Amino acid sequence: xxxxxxxxxxxxxxKLRVMNLLWLxxxxxxxxxxxxxxxxxxxxxxxxxxxxxxxxxxxxKPDWSxxxxxxxxxxxxxxxxxxxxxxxxxxxFVYSLLIARNVIKNRLVTAVLRFVMNIIRTIPDLLxxxxxxxxxxxxxxxxxxxxxxxxFGVVVKLFYEAIETIDPGPIEALTAVGANKWQIIQVAIxxxxxxxxxxxxxxxxxxxxxxxxVLGYIGxxxxxxxxxxxxxxxxxxxxxTIIIIIIVVVVLIDYISSKSREALMR
Amino acid sequence: METSYQKLVPQTTNKLKVCWHWLIAIxxxxxxxxxxxxxxxxxxxxxxxxxxxxIFKGIFHPDWHYVYTGDGEDLVSELWETMCIAFLGTxxxxxxxxxxxxxxxxxxxxxxxxxxxxxxxxxxxxSFPEIVLALMFIKAxxxxxxxxxxxxxxxxVGMLAKLxxxxxxxxxxxxxxxxxxxxxSKWHIMMFATLPNLLPALISxxxxxxxxxxxxxxILGLVGxxxxxxxxxxxxxxxxxxRVGIILLGIIVMVVLVDWLSGWxxxxxx
Amino acid sequence: xxxxxxxxxxxxxxxxxxxxxTVGLKNINLKIAQGxxxxxVGLSGAGKSTLLRSINRLQDITSGEILIAGESxxxxxxxxxxxxxxxxxxxxxNFNLVKRSSVLRNVLTGRxxxxxxWKTTFNLFSKxxxxxxxEALQQVGLADKVYSxxxxxxxxxxxxxxxxxxxxxxxxxxxxxxxxxxxxxxxSRKVMNDLKMLNEKYGMTxxxxxxxxxxxxxxxxxxxxxxxxxxVYDGQMSDTPEAVFNDIYNGGVGKGVAQS
Numbered sequence: 001x002x003x004x005x006x007x008x009x010x011x012x013x014x015k016l017r018v019m020n021l022l023w024l025x026x027x028x029x030x031x032x033x034x035x036x037x038x039x040x041x042x043x044x045x046x047x048x049x050x051x052x053x054x055x056x057x058x059x060x061k062p063d064w065s066x067x068x069x070x071x072x073x074x075x076x077x078x079x080x081x082x083x084x085x086x087x088x089x090x091x092x093f094v095y096s097l098l099i100a101r102n103v104i105k106n107r108l109v110t111a112v113l114r115f116v117m118n119i120i121r122t123i124p125d126l127l128x129x130x131x132x133x134x135x136x137x138x139x140x141x142x143x144x145x146x147x148x149x150x151x152f153g154v155v156v157k158l159f160y161e162a163i164e165t166i167d168p169g170p171i172e173a174l175t176a177v178g179a180n181k182w183q184i185i186q187v188a189i190x191x192x193x194x195x196x197x198x199x200x201x202x203x204x205x206x207x208x209x210x211x212x213x214v215l216g217y218i219g220x221x222x223x224x225x226x227x228x229x230x231x232x233x234x235x236x237x238x239x240x241t242i243i244i245i246i247i248v249v250v251v252l253i254d255y256i257s258s259k260s261r262e263a264l265m266r
Numbered sequence: 267m268e269t270s271y272q273k274l275v276p277q278t279t280n281k282l283k284v285c286w287h288w289l290i291a292i293x294x295x296x297x298x299x300x301x302x303x304x305x306x307x308x309x310x311x312x313x314x315x316x317x318x319x320x321i322f323k324g325i326f327h328p329d330w331h332y333v334y335t336g337d338g339e340d341l342v343s344e345l346w347e348t349m350c351i352a353f354l355g356t357x358x359x360x361x362x363x364x365x366x367x368x369x370x371x372x373x374x375x376x377x378x379x380x381x382x383x384x385x386x387x388x389x390x391x392x393s394f395p396e397i398v399l400a401l402m403f404i405k406a407x408x409x410x411x412x413x414x415x416x417x418x419x420x421x422x423v424g425m426l427a428k429l430x431x432x433x434x435x436x437x438x439x440x441x442x443x444x445x446x447x448x449x450x451s452k453w454h455i456m457m458f459a460t461l462p463n464l465l466p467a468l469i470s471x472x473x474x475x476x477x478x479x480x481x482x483x484x485i486l487g488l489v490g491x492x493x494x495x496x497x498x499x500x501x502x503x504x505x506x507x508x509r510v511g512i513i514l515l516g517i518i519v520m521v522v523l524v525d526w527l528s529g530w531x532x533x534x535x536x
Numbered sequence: 537x538x539x540x541x542x543x544x545x546x547x548x549x550x551x552x553x554x555x556x557x558t559v560g561l562k563n564i565n566l567k568i569a570q571g572x573x574x575x576x577v578g579l580s581g582a583g584k585s586t587l588l589r590s591i592n593r594l595q596d597i598t599s600g601e602i603l604i605a606g607e608s609x610x611x612x613x614x615x616x617x618x619x620x621x622x623x624x625x626x627x628x629x630n631f632n633l634v635k636r637s638s639v640l641r642n643v644l645t646g647r648x649x650x651x652x653x654w655k656t657t658f659n660l661f662s663k664x665x666x667x668x669x670x671e672a673l674q675q676v677g678l679a680d681k682v683y684s685x686x687x688x689x690x691x692x693x694x695x696x697x698x699x700x701x702x703x704x705x706x707x708x709x710x711x712x713x714x715x716x717x718x719x720x721x722x723x724s725r726k727v728m729n730d731l732k733m734l735n736e737k738y739g740m741t742x743x744x745x746x747x748x749x750x751x752x753x754x755x756x757x758x759x760x761x762x763x764x765x766x767x768v769y770d771g772q773m774s775d776t777p778e779a780v781f782n783d784i785y786n787g788g789v790g791k792g793v794a795q796s
Contacts, residue, residue, distance in 0.1 A: 034350035038411035052406035079301040122521035124481035250393040440632035449622035449649030
């Protein structure tokens with residue numbers, strides 16, 4: 001309120017924001033460099049777009065007689081996803097209790113275990129699949145193991161964050177009445193986090209169903225195997241059948257799972 | 267002092283609810299048990315432990331020569347290529363995602379079926395396997411990282427546009443109303459209220475997607491769409507465990523660094 | 537101005553029923569002349585906000601008609617509606633600024649209806665309008681914040697930015713929906729003084745919803761009392777006894793003061 005209203009000033013020039021400019025330079029530089037490194041050129045894409053749409057058109061005329069062959073492997077795929085979710089969640093459950101700082105007070109233990117967790121979280125699902133295929137051989141077991149590790153990485157972080165955000169009051173109350181660690185977990189912690197846990201497991205299951213559909217491509221069991229076979233012999237009608245079935249199954253499971261998560265959180 | 271205590275009355279339970287809970291629990295256990303059928307856990311190769319040990323040993327005794335050779339086929343250049351694929355792919359998908367997000371966001375400005383349709387389209391894009399998309403682009407632009415970029419660019423739209431549209435739905439109505447009250451058109455509302463309010467969410471979600479895309483980019487090489495995945499699958503096939511070790515190490519370091527960097531940028535954004 | 541002969545706002549038999557059956561407004565008849573400073577008082581949920589938001593059609597009414605300076609806003613569509621709104625400024629309880637945009641850009645929002653769409657898209661505001669916006673900011677004492685981001689300002693400052701936005705818009709009518717509800721008493725008086733300045737200096741008609749009886753008594757020329765969607769009192773502030781306020785705020789079951 002220093003200036004009297006009668007004496008109006010002219011608008012000063014806007015100061016240049018150096019940081020904004022810097023971000024813009026980083027963005028444009030990144031675009032130029034990455035376009036060169038990856039040799040991406042849109043003209044090349046449009047020139048060959050015919051090939052792309054050709055495949056699409058071929059896939060749009062699915063070979064339904066093939067679906068009888070596909071269904072058993074789709075079921076195997078779902079089994080892989082269920083088992084992967086199951087094993088991964090159980091390990092993650094125990095592990096998350098060990099890295100939650102309001103359960104384990106020893107900072108060194110939690111720090112080391114969290115470091116291991118963060119490393120496991122970085123490895124992508126298919127990479128885990130490739131490694132487990134090399135270890136245990138081709139087959140669904142490799143898929144189950146890969147998804148178990150992958151699920152662990154997804155849910156363990158959500159789990160321990162849920163544990164750390166609970167109301168600390170009940171823990172103190174139980175410590176005060178002389179409860180041991182397991183009693184505290186059982187009475188003060190689990191009731192507060194269980195619905196979250198179940199919801200996260202369902203969420204991981206959704207991701208796993210998606211992931212398991214392609215695991216077979218590298219030999220880790222499930223429908224991905226036929227995906228690879230049909231693509232290798234350019235039988236796009238059959239590829240189309242597989243993809244449509246995959247999409248229907250995935251969207252359906254997603255829908256059911258997200259609805260049950262909503263019901264759970266209510 | 268005399269008090270007569272009342273006897274403890276058994277807790278009144280909602281029978282239907284308890285039944286439901288038991289039913290769900292039994293169904294879940296049955297599903298898991300069913301999943302074990304036809305699963306041949308006994309068939310694990312006898313050499314499994316040995317190979318696992320070899321890979322583990324490889325991580326601690328990596329093939330350091332592979333890190334940089336200068337011929338463009340080494341770890342550093344492959345990782346760099348992977349990052350470039352993720353960067354460009356994310357950028358393309360972010361641009362495609364904006365119109366898709368406005369289409370599928372459920373706002374009061376349009377009819378419900380339009381948003382519903384948009385959401386279904388996004389769900390289908392999300393469910394279309396990335397690897398198949400990569401193979402299709404390989405047919406179009408030839409094997410190499412360009413196919414990876416395009417596959418990522420299109421596949422990520424499914425998830426990114428979903429996140430964007432959720433951000434649009436969660437937007438506060440206030441600023442939009444203020445622009446409406448001054449006589450602004452729908453376009454004005456978008457340019458002056460919606461987009462500026464939305465920008466942080468867009469950037470934050472795009473950065474998050476970059477983290478995810480980086481992981482995807484490192485496996486696209488498995489099908490020949492560029493990046494670190496290709497040398498990895500070759501090393502696995504030829505049982506060069508020390509090379510597998512250094513590649514895994516490289517991927518882990520790259521992902522951790524990028525996660526940290528994007529987390530740092532996102533934190534500064536808020 | 538042609539509008540001098542016609543009332544600024546004329547509501548005839550305005551009713552609003554929400555989709556869930558709640559009655560928002562019941563048969564409202566209200567005339568507000570050019571240059572008046574009207575305060576609308578009533579309990580929360582009485583329909584004050586609904587009434588204001590119906591006047592510039594942020595909400596549609598179920599039946600009746602509202603005329604703004606003789607033109608019907610109820611039947612206006614598209615461009616015509618936007619031009620009518622252009623002449624009505626609005627101040628909100630929650631300020632409704634675009635938090636991440638600069639103060640200047642927020643004030644310029646008041647001018648957008650005067651520009652073709654392509655110009656605003658590329659941020660091509662004229663120098664004159666930028667100056668207008670800056671002058672508006674000086675009037676409310678926020679000249680030094682012109683390039684700050686809106687969310688860096690305190691609540692009272694944000695509300696004054698929204699007053700500057702209205703000033704830049706230069707309307708004949710200002711609707712203020714609980715402009716002081718999120719502010720402390722001292723800042724509230726500052727904001728009300730700014731509104732009074734707009735009324736006295738620029739002859740803008742002001743219609744304000746107020747919660748606080750003290751502020752209403754101090755600034756209002758005319759009082760309109762609302763209860764359960766109906767107008768239960770209408771009179772000049774100087775002839776209004778304290779009992780009327782007690783009646784409006786304490787329910788006064790069944791013995792509503794007669795409409796004047």
